Amino acid sequence: MLDLAIIGGGPAGLTAGLYATRGGLQNVIMYEKGLPGGQITQSSEVENYPGVCEIVTGMELMECWPKQAMRFGLRHEMQEVVRVGKCQDTFLITLANGEVQKAKSVIVATGSTPKRAGFEGEDEFFGKGVSTCATCDGFFYKNKEVAVLGGGDTALEEALFLSNIAKKVYLIHRRDKFRAAPSTVKRVKDNPKIELILNATIKKAYGDAMGLQGVIVEQDGKEIDLKVPGIFVFVGMHVNNEVLKQEDGSFLCEVNEWGEVVVDLRMRTSVPGLFAAGDVRSDASKQVVCAAGDGATAAISAISYIEDLGEDFRLC
Template identity: 65%
Template sequence: MLDLAIIGGGPAGLSAGLYATRGGLKNVVMFEKGEPGGQITGSSEIENYPGQKNPGESGFDFMSTWWKQCSHFGLTHTWANVTGIRKNEDGSFDILLEGDKIEKAKAVIVATGSTPRRAGFKGEDEFFGRGVSTCATCDGFFYKNKEVAVLGGGDTAIEEAIYLSNIASKVYIIHRRDGFRAAPTTVEKARKNEKIEFITNATIKEAYGDKAGLSGLILNTQNGERDLKVPGVFTFVGLNVNNEILRLEDGFFICDVVDGGQVDVDLKMQTNVAGLFAAGDIRKDAPKQVVVAAADGAVAALSALSYIENLH
């Protein structure tokens, strides 16, 4: 039986693995169906992590050193797709894996994070991957010297618009309000960028194109419809928490969740189920910042250590 199962390999999961193994747990496995790093590896720029050696580096470069450090004390990475978690009568947990495999653990930390939310405009699904994207780092290169649009008003949207301005000939930022959730300094930086144009109090009504891909967007604005002819649009309108592994056969969750599906935890990252912890973007009130996710992982690991010690 595992001492601790960590589900998710982003900053929260990696940090949890580091603190758990360094704290003395010998049998700790991090389940992640891909390479460790998490969603942040798709970010074009990280510049606000305390002590960062190279502010402004990409998320991929930033996370590239984490696994070596976090595995130094014995953390193991298992490439597996976790499909569920069940608690047994003896207090242990079953980790259900794809292929009807089961791993048992004394405690579990869930750090599965979140995924980009769809904006919901007509044509979004039809042209997803053919002009509609949620990753500027992944797809920005395809729009070199072309005009593109960014939908959203948070930090990610504005930061990615700035990143795209280094590639595209022009970037339109489309936002449904005048005000922005992004940090004022980030917004000001974008406003000073000559290649960025703000289109506020506007929404995307429809994306249109042909077999070759996206041709443009029909916007609803204060002055009526506007035809914005762009071959690419990047949407940053929030995230959906990846909580499906916490759902039971009857449709309910194994632990308490709040509106929106985030896991309800206390300051120790403990859920209402003894031995089950949640950290990072999946937990309630998560600020969606790498430094916080890493801290969550550390807290969850320390709490798990205490929980496991008290089992004996």
């Protein structure tokens, strides 16, 4: 029986693992379906992590987090968790390989994933010109023209990154104002390689078997044919709450109308012993520093939950 199972190895899960093991929990596994680090490893520019004064890539930022977290005994299993259930006081963690692991407490830190925008051809050309990761795919467009869709911090930062590689970047946004930090907006507006296409949406993506050839943009009732081989979509995030879905379709704990796991200030969910941290929880600021803080809080709460478990713990 595990003291604590952590699901997800991004900033929230890694920090939870560090605090839980350094705080004395002996038997802690962090399940991460890929390499630890989380979605920030896809970012090409991070300039807002406190204490890191240079602009770094997400990969650079996360490089030593797993090493630090494992120093105090955290174990990492590269496994996908399919479901978290509860039987009596025992949590049952079902893994994709069919195994079921028992745990006294659980921290869900499964994060979020980029949403698709929903235009025609987006799914057809995903991975063949349509991308949600400039760091991963930007280099394919060296000295070519590309488009970026979105108006938040991520869209603007990735447009800036792409402007260092591509010949030209079209930034398409459905409003005339951006929801990004003023310093980032200024850098975008001052960049001669970025052309803004505002009050505009993408109607469809087109191409052939070789990949994307362009997108049709709608602006003020007119259509613009942008002949770009690459379009990068940054239009918000989907909350990864699937592990909490039970066989009857209900959620193990309370989630809000956006599917975010409802927590209190100690990261406690509506189910005793179950905690949530990072992008997956309600009212998350969806930032690395906040996810890390949540992970620490959730681990401290898990430690006191386990300390308070009495003799009458009901094993399943």
